[in-house]
Structures are given as structure tokens and as C-alpha cells.
Amino acid sequence: MDTRERLIESTRELLWERGYVGTSPKAIQERSGAGQGSMYHHFHGKLELALAAIGRSAGELRDRAEAEFAGPGTAVERITAYLRRERDALKGCPVGRLTQDPEVMADPELRRPVEETFAWLTDRLAGLLAEGRANGEFAAGLDPAATATALVAVLQGGYVLARAADSAAVYARAVDGALGLLTAHVR
Amino acid sequence: MDTRERLIESTRELLWERGYVGTSPKAIQERSGAGQGSMYHHFHGKLELALAAIGRSAGELRDRAEAEFAGPGTAVERITAYLRRERDALKGCPVGRLTQDPEVMADPELRRPVEETFAWLTDRLAGLLAEGRANGEFAAGLDPAATATALVAVLQGGYVLARAADSAAVYARAVDGALGLLTAHVR
DNA sequence: GTCTATACCTGGATAGAC
DNA sequence: GTCTATCCAGGTATAGAC
Numbered sequence: 001m002d003t004r005e006r007l008i009e010s011t012r013e014l015l016w017e018r019g020y021v022g023t024s025p026k027a028i029q030e031r032s033g034a035g036q037g038s039m040y041h042h043f044h045g046k047l048e049l050a051l052a053a054i055g056r057s058a059g060e061l062r063d064r065a066e067a068e069f070a071g072p073g074t075a076v077e078r079i080t081a082y083l084r085r086e087r088d089a090l091k092g093c094p095v096g097r098l099t100q101d102p103e104v105m106a107d108p109e110l111r112r113p114v115e116e117t118f119a120w121l122t123d124r125l126a127g128l129l130a131e132g133r134a135n136g137e138f139a140a141g142l143d144p145a146a147t148a149t150a151l152v153a154v155l156q157g158g159y160v161l162a163r164a165a166d167s168a169a170v171y172a173r174a175v176d177g178a179l180g181l182l183t184a185h186v187r
Numbered sequence: 188m189d190t191r192e193r194l195i196e197s198t199r200e201l202l203w204e205r206g207y208v209g210t211s212p213k214a215i216q217e218r219s220g221a222g223q224g225s226m227y228h229h230f231h232g233k234l235e236l237a238l239a240a241i242g243r244s245a246g247e248l249r250d251r252a253e254a255e256f257a258g259p260g261t262a263v264e265r266i267t268a269y270l271r272r273e274r275d276a277l278k279g280c281p282v283g284r285l286t287q288d289p290e291v292m293a294d295p296e297l298r299r300p301v302e303e304t305f306a307w308l309t310d311r312l313a314g315l316l317a318e319g320r321a322n323g324e325f326a327a328g329l330d331p332a333a334t335a336t337a338l339v340a341v342l343q344g345g346y347v348l349a350r351a352a353d354s355a356a357v358y359a360r361a362v363d364g365a366l367g368l369l370t371a372h373v374r
Numbered sequence: 375g376t377c378t379a380t381a382c383c384t385g386g387a388t389a390g391a392c
Numbered sequence: 393g394t395c396t397a398t399c400c401a402g403g404t405a406t407a408g409a410c
Contacts, residue, residue, distance in 0.1 A: 003375080018289045021209040024403055036405090037376050045405070092287070099350040100279065100287040102205045118351040143367055149348060149357060150364025156347040157340030163286040164305040170336060177337025180330055181368035190393080211385055223387090224394050232387070 004042045006032040011053035016094040019101040020050055020110070051109060057094040058113040062120060069124055075132030076186055079125065080179060083151065089162040089171030096156045122148045139185045147182070154178040191229045193219040198240035203281040206288040207237055207297070237297060244281040245300040249307060256311055262319030263373055266312065267366060270338065276349040276358035283343045309335045326372045334369070341365040 001009070010032035014023040025046050029039050043049045068082040095117050104110045126148035132138045158174035188196070197219035201210040212233050216226050230236045255269040282304050291297045313335035319325045345361035 018208065019206070019287065021205065022289055025405080026403070035376060035378090037378080040405075041375055046403095096344075096347045096351070097287055099347050100206065100284055102209055105350065114351050115353070118348055122348070139371070141367075141371075143364065146360050146364035146367055148364070149345075149360040150341050150362075150368065153341045153344030153348055153361040153365075154337050155340075155344065157283075157342065157344030158336075160283045160286050160343040160347075161305055161309070161336060161340055163292065164283070164301050166302070173333050173336040174340040175337075177330065177333035177335070178340075178368075180328075180333055181337065181365075181372065184326070184328075184371045185368065212387080213385075222394060222396090224396080227387070228393055233385090 003032070003034050003038055007034055007039060007042055007049060008052045008056060011049045012057055012094065015050060015053055016057070016091065016097060019097065020046075020103045021101055023050075025049075047107070047110070050104075054095075054098065054104075054110060054113050058117045061093070061095050061117055065121060065124070069128060074137055075128045075135065076137050076183070079128055079132075079151070079182075082125075083155070083175050083179060087171070089159060089168040090166070092159040092163060093156060096159065118152065122152050125151055137186060142185050151178060151182070190219070190221050190225055194221055194226060194229055194236060195239050195243060198236045199244055199281065202237060202240055203244070203278065203284060206284065207233075207290045208288055210237075234294070234297070237291075241282075241285065241291075241297060241300050245304045248280075248282050248304055252308060252311065256315060261324055262315045262322065263324050263370075266315055266319075266338070266369075269312075270342070270362050270366060274358070276346060276355040277353070279346040279350060280343060283346065305339065309339050312338055324373060329372050338365060338369075 007028065010028050011023070014027055014031060023046070025039065028034075028046075028049065029036060032039075034042075039049075043052070064085075065082060068085055069078055071078055071081060073081070095114055098104045098110075098114050104114065122145075126144040129138065129142065129144035129147050133140065133142050133144065154174050154177075158171040161174060162168055162171035164170075194215065197215050198210070201214055201218060205214075210233070212223075212226060215221075215233075215236065216223060219226075221229075226236075230239070251272075252269060255272055256265055258265055258268060260268070282301055285291045285297070285301050291301065309332075313331040316325065316329065316331035316334050320327065320329050320331065341361050341364075345358040348361060349355055349358035351357075
């Protein structure tokens with residue numbers, strides 16, 4: 001891994017663990033093993049580094065979700081697979097986390113990938129729910145857009161609760177609860 | 188409001204908006220109108236101030252929730268009232284927000300109120316769900332603990348999505364989706 | 375490309391005068 | 393109780409040598 005790459009990866013990790021306000025250029029240098037001059041040679045500063053790191057996290061979230069959504073099985077099966085996918089619940093979501101960062105939210109460039117990622121994810125899930133409803137997998141009364149939003153919220157909130165309780169099991173319980181409610185809609 | 192009180196309130200607001208790592212003593216002084224010496228006269232430092240502020244936010248969350256839970260109506264009605272209660276979705280949850288703060292999570296004293304608040308809230312909701320199930324309001328297959336965790340997660344995740352989209356409507360949509368699923372369990 | 379030196383500001387606090 | 397002075401570390405960069 002070259003220096004530029006290590007800088008981006010280190011920034012990604014630090015943004016995940018500490019957010020933008022909690023991450024200093026010095027910490028990035030230490031974690032990546034790059035020197036001061038080296039870091040500022042490759043990037044103009046903390047903001048540009050964060051832009052690269054956030055873009056990468058957003059892309060990865062999307063790719064991993066799409067891998068489940070595009071897999072085999074019925075709509076219910078693919079949604080369940082996505083919700084139950086292994087996750088490091090205590091680390092939280094590298095993208096959702098950024099919504100709590102005042103400086104990320106205040107900067108349109110940093111904010112955009114966060115906004116787009118959740119818009120895409122919710123829409124994609126809503127499409128699957130609509131597909132399942134059309135197939136007769138779900139009851140006709142199911143609202144795809146609202147349900148998709150609730151499901152994504154369960155994941156994001158599950159991370160919050162898992163961290164609050166310091167227990168990955170709480171995340172799993174939130175998912176169980178959501179799937180329990182959802183499958184009441186399965187015909 | 189006396190100086191001590193203004194200091195706590197200002198800290199509460201800043202922790203809500205910017206988290207612990209994003210809040211400086213200077214910012215607290217500016218917002219409260221208290222001077223340096225005055226702040227350090229009333230509190231030993233940022234940590235003690237945060238402790239007072241977090242305790243207050245946690246207590247308030249609990250009191251406001253209990254007001255809905257202890258109100259009139261069936262279990263379903265009280266749960267619905269709680270979920271639909273007016274909230275400033277874009278500001279997020281003053282307690283849940285702290286789970287994203289590395290320094291809050293690293294300090295047992297700062298962490299405890301966060302942990303206890305969500306444990307209490309989830310338990311309280313699970314009790315209502317169990318009560319409703321016993322009354323025949325919900326289907327016998329409903330799992331109170333998992334469902335309660337999912338409902339709290341929808342709220343916490345709803346804040347995340349609302350901030351990501353910069354739209355309070357997204358929060359409302361998540362709640363709608365959750366209630367839509369829940370009421371499929373209503374007999 | 376990477377290093378070291380330098381700069382200026384803020385974070386977080388203590389000391390002592392009033 | 394509140395004010396001002398002072399302190400040292402760290403945040404965030406720029407400049408220029410190698």
C-alpha cells in the first residue's frame with residue numbers, strides 16, 4: 001500500500017472512530033506512518049483527506065449492500081440477508097456516524113456523500129419491498145417507502161443502542177424485532 | 188437563571204450540537220456569558236460540566252417518555268403517542284448523540300447515564316408491549332423485548348436519516364413505517 | 375516525495391488580584 | 393464569585409531544505 005493509500009485508509013478509520021472534529025492531521029500522520037510533509041504533499045489538508053475517505057466509505061457501503069440486494073432469493077430473503085449480514089455492531093456505521101458531526105453537516109461537499117448514500121439505500125430497499133408486494137410476498141397494505149425508511153433506521157439506531165449498551169447483541173435484537181414485525185406482513 | 192444554571196444549560200446545548208470532543212470550555216463560556224474564572228469557580232472543568240449536563244439530558248428524556256407511557260389509553264395508544272410525540276428531528280437525540288463520542292464512551296462516568304437511559308427506555312416499552320399482548324391488543328407471537336429494541340432503534344435511526352437528508356419528514360416516515368408494521372400485530 | 379523548522383491559534387486549565 | 397494573566401500542549405497549516 002503506498003503512502004497516499006495509507007493516508008486515506010487511516011483517515012477512514014479515524015473518521016469512523018472519532019468523527020471529523022475528533023480527528024487531527026497529526027493523528028492521521030501517526031496512524032498512516034506518513035510524515036507531515038508527506039501528508040501535505042498528497043493532500044491539501046484535512047478536508048481533502050476527509051473527502052477522499054468519506055467517498056470511499058460511502059462507496060463501500062453501497063457495494064456491500066448491493067451484493068446482498070442483487071443476490072439470489074425472493075425479496076424477503078434478500079432483505080433478510082441484508083439485515084442479518086455480519087456487521088461489527090460496536091463500531092457503528094462509518095457513514096451514519098458522520099451525521100453527528102457538526103463540521104461534516106456544515107460543509108456541502110462532505111455532506112453530499114452521506115445524504116446520497118442513505119437516499120440510495122432507502123430507495124433500493126423500497127424497490128425490493130415493492131417487488132415483494134407485487135409478487136405477493138407481502139400484504140398489499142405494506143407501504144414500501146415508509147417501511148424501507150424504518151428498516152434503515154433500525155440498523156442505524158441498532159448501532160446507537162449497541163454502543164450505548166456496549167453489546168453487539170442489542171444490535172441483533174433490534175434486527176430480530178424488525179424482522180419479526182416485517183414477517184407478520186409475509187403472506 | 189443564575190450563572191451555574193446557565194453554564195449547565197449551555198453545555199447541554201453544545202454537547203447536543205457538537206458532542207464532547209467538539210465542545211470547548213471557551214465555547215461554553217461564550218454561550219453562557221460566564222467568564223473563565225467564573226466557569227472554573229463553579230465546576231472543576233469540562234468533564235464535571237459535561238457530567239451535570241448529560242445527567243440532566245438523560246433525566247429529561249426519561250421524564251418526557253414517562254409522561255407518555257403513564258398517560259391514558261391502551262398500550263398501543265400510549266406507544267403510538269410516544270412514537271409520534273413532537274420532536275425536533277433535525278437536532279437529534281441529546282442522549283443518543285453521545286454514543287458517537289469517543290471520549291464519552293471511554294469514560295465510565297460519562298457513559299453510565301447514556302447506557303442506563305436506553306436500558307430503561309427499552310425495558311419500559313417492552314413492558315407496555317407485554318401488557319398489550321396480555322390484553323389481547325397484540326398477537327401472541329409478538330416478542331416484547333426484541334420489538335421494543337427495534338422501536339427505540341427506529342427513533343434513534345430516524346434522527347440519523349433525518350439529519351442525513353436534512354429533512355424532518357424522513358424521521359416521520361421512519362415512525363410511520365414502524366407503526367405500519369406494528370399495527371399488523373394489532374388484533 | 376519526504377523531512378525539519380516555524381508559525382499562529384485554540385484547548386484546557388491554574389494562579390492570584392479584586 | 394468574577395476578572396485577568398499566564399501556561400503548556402496540541403491543532404492545522406506553510407516554507408524551504410534535501
